Amino acid sequence: GAVVSQHPSWVICKSGTSVKIECRSLDFQATTMFWYRQFPKQSLMLMATSNEGSKATYEQGVEKDKFLINHASLTLSTLTVTSAHPEDSSFYICSARLVQPGAAGTQYFGPGTRLLVL
Amino acid sequence: GDSVTQMEGPVTLSEEAFLTINCTYTATGYPSLFWYVQYPGEGLQLLLKATKADDKGSNKGFEATYRKETTSFHLEKGSVQVSDSAVYFCALSDRGGADGLTFGKGTHLIIQP
Numbered sequence: 559g560a561v562v563s564q565h566p567s568w569v570i571c572k573s574g575t576s577v578k579i580e581c582r583s584l585d586f587q588a589t590t591m592f593w594y595r596q597f598p599k600q601s602l603m604l605m606a607t608s609n610e611g612s613k614a615t616y617e618q619g620v621e622k623d624k625f626l627i628n629h630a631s632l633t634l635s636t637l638t639v640t641s642a643h644p645e646d647s648s649f650y651i652c653s654a655r656l657v658q659p660g661a662a663g664t665q666y667f668g669p670g671t672r673l674l675v676l
Numbered sequence: 677g678d679s680v681t682q683m684e685g686p687v688t689l690s691e692e693a694f695l696t697i698n699c700t701y702t703a704t705g706y707p708s709l710f711w712y713v714q715y716p717g718e719g720l721q722l723l724l725k726a727t728k729a730d731d732k733g734s735n736k737g738f739e740a741t742y743r744k745e746t747t748s749f750h751l752e753k754g755s756v757q758v759s760d761s762a763v764y765f766c767a768l769s770d771r772g773g774a775d776g777l778t779f780g781k782g783t784h785l786i787i788q789p
Contacts, residue, residue: 651719653777
């Protein structure tokens with residue numbers, strides 16, 4: 559159980575175009591999902607917290623107009639990289655929080671999406 | 677802000693060797709601590725966690741003890757196997773996982789037969 563999928567697994571796009579990445583919790587509902595970014599040989603950096611039915615909360619230094627997040631249902635969050643540029647090339651990873659009685663919840667991670675902007 | 681520091685890799689060991697991967701943290705609150713593992717081509721998986729001081733998390737032969745006095749959460753395993761080869765991430769969360777996680781840089785572990 560507690561499987562999270564991401565689509566696509568990799569994408570190549572031209573500079574200036576927009577790219578949408580989907581994150582789905584397959585067998586549980588997640589009111590909260592998170593988006594991370596990972597550079598080569600670096601750690602995962604939290605970009606934003608996605609809350610179902612409300613606006614996302616962005617970390618300091620992350621442009622909310624650049625990285626649009628929508629959490630329209632309890633099983634789906636999307637990250638859209640708008641007007642992508644080569645410096646946006648990275649590995650984007652989402653997680654979904656499974657809330658359990660009496661506990662704050664455990665995050666389950668998707669396999670990641672590799673974005674290459676030419 | 678919060679931060680996690682873990683030993684740089686790659687760490688190369690022979691099968692059945694003893695493993696220690698060091699992890700220390702700084703946090704403004706009283707965080708929960710986690711170890712995640714990433715096998716080649718797969719997403720991060722929770723390996724173990726501890727939510728308060730002196731708690732020991734354990735799973736698949738791995739253990740880590742929450743040491744508040746030394747702000748550490750070192751990962752150990754008594755006898756590693758080739759299948760343990762992966763990247764290991766130490767992480768913390770200020771609200772037990774309710775908030776986004778702060779990760780260390782990851783340690784690439786290579787186990788040779």
